[in-house]
Amino acid sequence: MGRPPCCDKVGIKKGPWTPEEDIILVSYIQEHGPGNWRSVPTNTGLMRCSKSCRLRWTNYLRPGIKRGNFTPHEEGMIIHLQALLGNKWAAIASYLPQRTDNGIKNYWNTHLKKKLRKFQSAMEPPSMAGDEKSLDFAESETGAGSSNLKLNQTSSSYASSTENISRLLQGWMRSSPKINNNNNNSDSIGSCSAAANNDLISHGDDQLESILSFENMKDVALMEKSTSKATFQDSGEKIINPERTQKADNNNNNIDDNNNNNSNPPLSFLEKWLLDESSSAAQVEEIDQMMELPSIF
DNA sequence: AATGGAAGCAACCGCGTCGAA
DNA sequence: TTTCGACGCGGTTGCTTCCAT
Numbered sequence: 001m002g003r004p005p006c007c008d009k010v011g012i013k014k015g016p017w018t019p020e021e022d023i024i025l026v027s028y029i030q031e032h033g034p035g036n037w038r039s040v041p042t043n044t045g046l047m048r049c050s051k052s053c054r055l056r057w058t059n060y061l062r063p064g065i066k067r068g069n070f071t072p073h074e075e076g077m078i079i080h081l082q083a084l085l086g087n088k089w090a091a092i093a094s095y096l097p098q099r100t101d102n103g104i105k106n107y108w109n110t111h112l113k114k115k116l117r118k119f120q121s122a123m124e125p126p127s128m129a130g131d132e133k134s135l136d137f138a139e140s141e142t143g144a145g146s147s148n149l150k151l152n153q154t155s156s157s158y159a160s161s162t163e164n165i166s167r168l169l170q171g172w173m174r175s176s177p178k179i180n181n182n183n184n185n186s187d188s189i190g191s192c193s194a195a196a197n198n199d200l201i202s203h204g205d206d207q208l209e210s211i212l213s214f215e216n217m218k219d220v221a222l223m224e225k226s227t228s229k230a231t232f233q234d235s236g237e238k239i240i241n242p243e244r245t246q247k248a249d250n251n252n253n254n255i256d257d258n259n260n261n262n263s264n265p266p267l268s269f270l271e272k273w274l275l276d277e278s279s280s281a282a283q284v285e286e287i288d289q290m291m292e293l294p295s296i297f
Numbered sequence: 298a299a300t301g302g303a304a305g306c307a308a309c310c311g312c313g314t315c316g317a318a
Numbered sequence: 319t320t321t322c323g324a325c326g327c328g329g330t331t332g333c334t335t336c337c338a339t
Contacts, residue, residue, distance in 0.1 A: 014308080014309070015307095015308075015309095015332095015333090016307070016308075016333085017307090017308090035325095036324090037324080037325070038323085038324060038325090049309090050324085050325090051309080051310090051325085051326090052308075052309080054325075054326085055307090055308070055309085056307095056308085058326090059307080059308085060307085087328065087329085088327085088328085089327075089328065090326075090327055090328085101326095101327075101328085102306085102307080102308085102328095103306085105328075105329085106305070106306055106307085107305095107306095109305095110304065110305055110306080111305090
């Protein structure tokens with residue numbers, strides 16, 4: 001007996017959402033608030049799976065979502081957090097309240113992974129360039145030789161209409177106290193960071209290698225400025241447990257309890273770095289400069 | 298101008314986790 | 319304590335657009 005489907009597959013519509021469907025969904029959420037996704041299709045008449053409704057809201061219709069190009073600071077945060085957390089996109093997204101996990105994941109897979117690959121190739125001796133083992137994030141990738149990065153591909157025309165729908169909700173979000181969407185305000189950075197402090201668990205050596213290899217890449221000096229670094233590295237196996245960050249984020253009333261756990265080193269260095277726009281932006285700009293070196297190509 | 302490949306991104310699928318009964 | 323439903327996450331797929339030939 002397999003797992004039952006999340007919803008009745010018969011008559012369920014798939015594929016891209018239409019503006020009409022978006023309006024129906026947004027109207028419903030305006031009235032009832034997000035959550036209880038199971039009831040959304042039946043109550044709205046949408047021929048969509050509840051999962052699909054949630055995804056559509058979370059990734060596109062939710063107010064406060066920032067679309068378009070990522071800033072150097074955002075890139076730097078993603079690079080650092082990916083090195084620290086691995087492919088925990090939801091956890092990474094919790095530090096970038098205006099970005100969705102899906103968006104970050106896509107951006108990583110399409111842009112940053114390639115950037116970092118080239119950056120690391122440039123940092124290595126020529127004989128090592130192209131050695132897949134040299135990259136923690138290395139994965140099978142066809143067409144790796146292409147240096148043509150399309151950074152400004154235009155989004156579809158409908159994407160702009162979803163933004164409009166999203167914009168319509170801005171006023172409602174401000175006036176409606178019943179929506180507890182922590183990802184939509186700047187405070188969530190602090191709360192997520194605090195949550196991260198609560199979530200230090202043991203992890204494997206791979207994670208540590210990832211961290212160390214990243215540190216080797218560029219900003220050792222920056223990291224060494226932090227007084228917390230020694231503690232963090234010496235522990236060797238302590239890292240944020242990203243799987244709980246969002247839940248902790250939603251329950252940050254309990255943060256104080258967990259902060260009292262003395263066995264866990266503080267992550268203030270991470271927070272400090274993440275909130276230090278100039279440092280991360282500078283790092284990404286440096287990578288960009290490396291990318292532009294003719295010698296690489 | 299046509300076409301094939303590459304790139305980007307929206308959406309889906311399957312599994313893990315959590316909480317209520 | 320166990321079971322089950324709902325939600326959330328990460329990986330993957332497939333469609334659309336762009337670009338080179």
